Amino acid sequence: MxxxxxxxxxxxxxxxxxxxxxxxxxxxxxxxxxxxxxxxxxxxxxxxxxxxxxxxxxxxxxxxxxxxxxxxxxxxxxxxxxxxxxxxxxxxxxxxxxxxxxxxxxxxxxxxxxxxxxxxxxxxxxxxxxxxxVRCRGDKEIQAAESVDVTPDTPAEEKVYFQDAADFGKGCRKDAGRLMAHVSxxxxxxxxxxxxxxxxxxxxxxxxxxxxxxxxxxxxxxxxxxxxxxxxxxxxxPGADTVGHAQNQARGFQRALNGYLESTGQDPQEGTRKIANLLRRIDARPLSTATPGRKLTQTLAVTGLTLPLYNKESWPTLTSALDAAERGDGSELLTLADGYNDRAPSGHYGTTTHSPRVISCLDDRQRPTAARTKELLPEFEKISPVFGAFLGWDTAGWCHDWPVPGQHDTPEVSAPxxxxxxxxxxxxxxxxxxxxxxxxxxxxxxxxxxxxxxxxxxxxxxxxxxxxxxxxxxxxxxxxxxxxxxxxxx
Structure with a gap:
């Protein structure tokens, strides 16, 4: 995400x-x-x-x-x-x-x-x-980064997470140095x-x-x-800062998930608990998929879970993917995650894997620290037990060690x-x-x-x-x- x-x-x-x-x-x-x-x-x-x-x-x-x-x-x-x-x-x-x-x-x-x-x-x-x-890293590097835990639980995982974020920014600078300060x-x-x-x-x-x-x-x-x-x-x-945007999205996706769960006859609280437990199990042991050499990691699972919530007509797809994951097959959630991540069947990732970060990190000058993120995690997880931790950690990692400074805290849209x-x-x-x-x-x-x-x-x-x-x-x-x-x- x-x-x-x-x-x-x-x-x-x-x-x-x-x-x-x-x-x-x-x-x-x-x-x-x-x-x-x-x-x-x-x-x-x-x-x-x-x-x-x-x-x-x-x-x-x-x-x-x-x-x-x-x-x-x-x-x-x-x-x-x-x-x-x-x-x-x-x-x-x-x-x-x-x-x-x-x-x-x-x-x-x-x-x-x-x-x-x-x-x-x-x-x-x-x-x-x-x-x-802009292309900040190659297709093989992007796929390799799927194994990075974006909700780190240990100092070692945290180090890998922030190193990967810094490496992404360095790759952007190498590919498009002259452009990076001019894509706001x-x-x-x-x-x-x-x-x-x-x-x-x-x-x-x-x-x-x-x-x-x-x-x-x-x-x-x-x-x-x-x-x-x-x-x-x-x-x-337009008035939300970095943390505010992330909490807004955690709230919005949790509301959508609740609506989905209700539509399938489930109690939202119990259904959320079940999905959160599934994600924890995947974090400990990624699921096998039909794609050789690729596992469904927790990061890919939550990304795949996100996609069908954009559109009510896609909710049956989510049901099928979650049922398969509960049986130990991560293939359907992986397909959804690949769609979200702009990954073609050939393994090529489009520029939308790169450009959102380059643009938003030039716009936004806020750089929340790991310490601040940890302080806020309980609040994020209260808002959404499924999406909260992912979006919370994202506030610290998204623009970590970015090569160019951001321009503002929030956009100015007043238009008298x-x-x-x-x-x-x-x-x-x-x-x-x-x-x-x-x-x-x-x-x-x-x-x-x-x-x-x-x-x-x-x-x-x-x-x-x-x-x-x-x-x-x-x-x-x-x-x-x-x-x-x-x-x-x-």
Whole structure:
């Protein structure tokens, strides 16, 4: 598990499309400094089809030196189908570190109504995927790290845990030294405004999901007058510090686990105790799997347990995986963990194994110590006997001995003078608990943050089965119809 649980986990069960950028283009696809052409296939996925075009946008590596070295951002778009076009609608799918080139084509059916009036546009943020994606260690090293105990019980295990964390940071520095100080959320927000300019839009129209909501809030703070129609779904709490984020997620995933257990007819307290005992047994003796040379460690088990809690429709998968683990077979939980960890069947790990840490450790300057973590562990474990210790230790290990300093304790999202921003919160969201949405709406400012609540389960509300949510968001983005602040969809 990681400090910022990735929204991309929602799509792991399906085949994600990936796209590269080609140089060819037609004359009518040139403009604003971009040359749009056919998206090429990659080694892992076919090209996304003729509807999609790709391009590369050059932006300054260091925004304080706008005439200095540049970096290329890989873009993807599908043109609006209707004649009454509003402009471009940018999507960020979370992470941090989710690839827009991979996610946009797979998410397009969910937002097909929006394509009536918008070009659907996304990109690989700096340091991600085709935009100079950072790789901090090789595939064999990543797999070897699966044996590291991320809830150390002895001084020896603790030493290995923190050494592995330090080695990860050193690997990032070796691979992407010049980039490491320039992949912050604020850097990406400035990239977005440059993209808005070259796309020819007076205002930024945007759909941000999970970490993408923090990026959207940061953009609104930096460029309030440029905000157009902006929707933030599955909202990160902008007021939570490192420990607060981890405790929020422990609380959110425990709530989701309780809901799952109740749906199977189990008492949540007893079911939680049973799963916690299973994890302790796996910690002592990792389970065999169908994959030669790989065991299901406690770390992989809790990661695999996390993934199905993103989506209520995946709960039967969790039942099957837990039943198999109780019988001593870790194969199903390992498959789920590999999906979460962006591991292909070939054994190759995508850049989302690396980039979330590089981005978040540049954003966040807090570095909780091992001693402080140990003090907080009882509180974490009280919040969640299953997830608490993992997320508690993660606060100390995630950015341990990081090569570059962080920038802030919490992001600044106040946006006085911005157009209304639609903030969508889901009461059953495990990864970004509902309370964070209300805080985001409040911190954006009076008259800016407009709250929409869905009483539902899963990570994210739009496209999750609520006609009320979908029609409200569609009316806002397509027609500019701002709902009443505080609207609730059941």
């Amino acid at each position: 990681s400090r910022f649980v990735r929204w991309t986990a929602l799509a792991v069960a399906s085949a994600l499309l990936a796209a590269g950028c080609s140089g060819g283009s037609s004359d009518d696809d040139k403009g604003g400094g971009l040359s749009w052409g056919r998206c090429k296939a990659t080694a892992d996925a076919p090209a996304p089809g003729s509807d999609w075009q790709c391009a590369t946008l050059k932006v300054p590596l260091d925004w304080s030196k706008p005439d200095g070295e540049t970096i290329g951002l890989a873009l993807i778009r599908a043109k609006a189908r209707g004649d009454d076009r509003v402009g471009s609608l940018l999507f960020n799918f979370g992470g941090p570190g989710a690839s827009g080139l991979s996610m946009m084509p797979s998410y397009a059916p969910t937002v097909s109504r929006l394509r009536e009036r918008y070009d659907l546009v996304s990109w690989d943020p700096r340091g991600v995927g085709a935009s100079e994606g 959320t604020a850097d990406s927000a400035r990239d977005m405004d440059r993209l808005r300019e070259v796309l020819g839009d007076d205002r930024m129209h945007y759909f941000g999901i999970s970490y993408g909501t923090e990026l959207g809030g940061t953009y609104a703070h930096l460029f309030p007058k440029n905000v157009g129609r902006m929707t933030l779904d599955a909202v990160v709490d 003078g911005a157009a209304p921003v639609l903030v969508v919160g889901n009461t059953g969201d495990p990864a970004t608990p509902y309370e964070g949405a209300r805080k985001m709406a409040d911190e954006l400012g009076k008259g800016v943050g407009v709250m929409l609540t869905w009483r539902g389960e899963g990570h994210g509300a739009y496209g999750s089965g609520s006609d009320c949510v979908d029609s409200t968001v569609n009316a806002y983005l397509l027609d500019g119809s701002v709902p009443k602040d505080g609207k609730v969809c059941s």
